[in-house]
Amino acid sequence: MVLTTGLVLIVVGLGILFWGYALFRIWFAISGFLFGLEIGKVIGDSLFSGTAWPTVLSVGLGLFFGIFGFALYKLGAVLIGFLLGGALSVVIFFAFQMEPTWWIFLIGAIPVALFAAFFIDPYIKVASAINGAYLIMLAILSFITGKQAAMVLSGEIPWYFYLGIIVLSAVGIGYQFKQYKGKELNPRIAKPTGLTNKR
Numbered sequence: 001m002v003l004t005t006g007l008v009l010i011v012v013g014l015g016i017l018f019w020g021y022a023l024f025r026i027w028f029a030i031s032g033f034l035f036g037l038e039i040g041k042v043i044g045d046s047l048f049s050g051t052a053w054p055t056v057l058s059v060g061l062g063l064f065f066g067i068f069g070f071a072l073y074k075l076g077a078v079l080i081g082f083l084l085g086g087a088l089s090v091v092i093f094f095a096f097q098m099e100p101t102w103w104i105f106l107i108g109a110i111p112v113a114l115f116a117a118f119f120i121d122p123y124i125k126v127a128s129a130i131n132g133a134y135l136i137m138l139a140i141l142s143f144i145t146g147k148q149a150a151m152v153l154s155g156e157i158p159w160y161f162y163l164g165i166i167v168l169s170a171v172g173i174g175y176q177f178k179q180y181k182g183k184e185l186n187p188r189i190a191k192p193t194g195l196t197n198k199r
Contacts, residue, residue, distance in 0.1 A: 005149050006139040013135030017172040020128020021180045025069075027128055028076040032069030035083055036061035077116040077123065084127055085112025088134075091153070095162060125180065129172030130165070137164040 040061035044054025069076030089108025116123045142149045
């Protein structure tokens, strides 16, 4: 199970790392689905523990937020920016032995959400690269520790996890800014315009 989950995370992570801009709506849909799954699990476990309802609620909310992220991509960008910024803030503060709290989450969540709202084009390139790097390093850490990806960040996080995210993010950001230079997002399709080469 660890191997299967890790391989899936690496494949998805590589896709987002290098082609997040071209597949931005798919990225938003996947992120929205994962967000809905997590929220549904938290709510379901607190209200319907010991029944099948937590699973039903998780899948239902996952599908809802997945469709939401794909169809309303600008709102999806803000939502994902809020979550991604908050998650990164928690991870960074956790590295300095600070217990995650709601205000630590907001320190990263609010600025990134605002950046997504007003500068969606560069945001997609930067945020997708960071998100892809995070998933890849999560898989690598899972392979090394032998734990499920959802559990590897519950203990002490090694230094190479952060270094890997920084290095991979830099590579992905550089690639996307170069690859998609001069391209513009087309809201009618799930990729930027001008991606096909004219002969």
